[in-house]
Amino acid sequence: MFEVFDHIDQMRRASGRVALATLVNTRGTTPRKEGAKMVVGEGGNILGSVTIGGCVDAQVIEEAADVLHTMKPRLLELNLGDEEAWEIGLTCGGTVEVWVEPVALDHPDEGAARMYERVRVHAAAGGQGALVTRLDDARKLLVLDDGTTEGDLGDAFLDERFAAEARAAMEAQRSGTVVLEGVHAFLEVFAPPSLLLVVGAGHVAMPLTQLAKIVGYRTVVIDGRPRFATRERFPDVDELRVGIPSELIREYPLSPAAAVVLVAHDYKYDLPVLKHALATGAGYVGMLGSARRGATILKILGEEGVSEAALKRVRVPIGLDLGARSAPEIALAILAEIQAARGGGTGQPMSARPRR
Numbered sequence: 001m002f003e004v005f006d007h008i009d010q011m012r013r014a015s016g017r018v019a020l021a022t023l024v025n026t027r028g029t030t031p032r033k034e035g036a037k038m039v040v041g042e043g044g045n046i047l048g049s050v051t052i053g054g055c056v057d058a059q060v061i062e063e064a065a066d067v068l069h070t071m072k073p074r075l076l077e078l079n080l081g082d083e084e085a086w087e088i089g090l091t092c093g094g095t096v097e098v099w100v101e102p103v104a105l106d107h108p109d110e111g112a113a114r115m116y117e118r119v120r121v122h123a124a125a126g127g128q129g130a131l132v133t134r135l136d137d138a139r140k141l142l143v144l145d146d147g148t149t150e151g152d153l154g155d156a157f158l159d160e161r162f163a164a165e166a167r168a169a170m171e172a173q174r175s176g177t178v179v180l181e182g183v184h185a186f187l188e189v190f191a192p193p194s195l196l197l198v199v200g201a202g203h204v205a206m207p208l209t210q211l212a213k214i215v216g217y218r219t220v221v222i223d224g225r226p227r228f229a230t231r232e233r234f235p236d237v238d239e240l241r242v243g244i245p246s247e248l249i250r251e252y253p254l255s256p257a258a259a260v261v262l263v264a265h266d267y268k269y270d271l272p273v274l275k276h277a278l279a280t281g282a283g284y285v286g287m288l289g290s291a292r293r294g295a296t297i298l299k300i301l302g303e304e305g306v307s308e309a310a311l312k313r314v315r316v317p318i319g320l321d322l323g324a325r326s327a328p329e330i331a332l333a334i335l336a337e338i339q340a341a342r343g344g345g346t347g348q349p350m351s352a353r354p355r356r
Helices: 001-014 055-070 082-087 109-125 156-170 206-217 247-250 269-278 291-303 325-343
Strands: 019-025 037-042 045-047 076-079 095-104 130-135 140-144 149-151 175-179 184-188 195-199 216-222 239-242 258-262 284-287
Touching: 019 055, 019 175, 019 184, 037 055, 055 076, 055 095, 082 109, 095 109, 109 130, 109 140, 109 149, 109 184, 130 156, 140 156, 156 175, 156 184, 195 206, 195 269, 195 291, 206 325, 216 247, 247 269, 258 269, 258 325, 269 284, 269 291, 284 325
Parallel strands: 195 216, 195 258, 216 239, 258 284
Antiparallel strands: 019 037, 019 095, 037 045, 076 095, 130 140, 130 184, 140 149, 175 184
């Protein structure tokens, strides 16, 4: 999601105007991808997709061009073919609703762009927010988890009702279309990007952070060795820190959305970092190394008072069994396990799942 907004900024700087298309509703079964976005620039540049890139996306692109011409948002109701419907969770052909709105630097009403930017900055700093958009007149109400609000939906009573819905949606971490008092609105939740904190700037850390950035993680690499932790080796990592890992790691909130990966293969790093990480709510803690080495480190931690339940959280050897050999392959196996843990997946082949 944050990558989409980065591209919005790039397109706006180049052409001044972009159209932002958001999948706001599906009909036929439980939706799975509400909030999927596509950005269409005046020059024809396109980023993202609201379905799977087929005929529906082509229709959205065509409509987006007209939205940029008129500078008026619109709600599209589009029919899907069987294949496209299956990809977004519908068992057969159905319909989707897509909200297309202009985001322009040179337009008098830059409210939408301002609110998107504000919620992005707030989420990047660790907060949550929800943006409510009326699907009849494009009014917006921004609700942040610190209690502040911005904008309105044209009625104080509606503002109060939808603000309450927004807070409940933030707690549930779920976006969707809501109908209150006959008003249809899309309620989109923005949460902090998941954090991948890698201790050790070795050969596995480089492809691991590159892959994680593609998936949408905020990436941090920590190492005590300046000649390893360099921008030449990690040009795209969000933060590159040189210092004592067990001290630097304390500066980051290790929430359930955080993954801590140790690839330094150094006892003086591994033991204190693990001890700290296991005392937090980090959603994933993994360490590169053999089963024998892992058992030794866990035994030492146990002797230092770390509980058995906490020790069971450490994934060592790290990663899913992909038959990995090279550093990029090992990085892929690690990220695959992180994603499985984050999404509640089994790590088994999709083809092995029972057919419905």
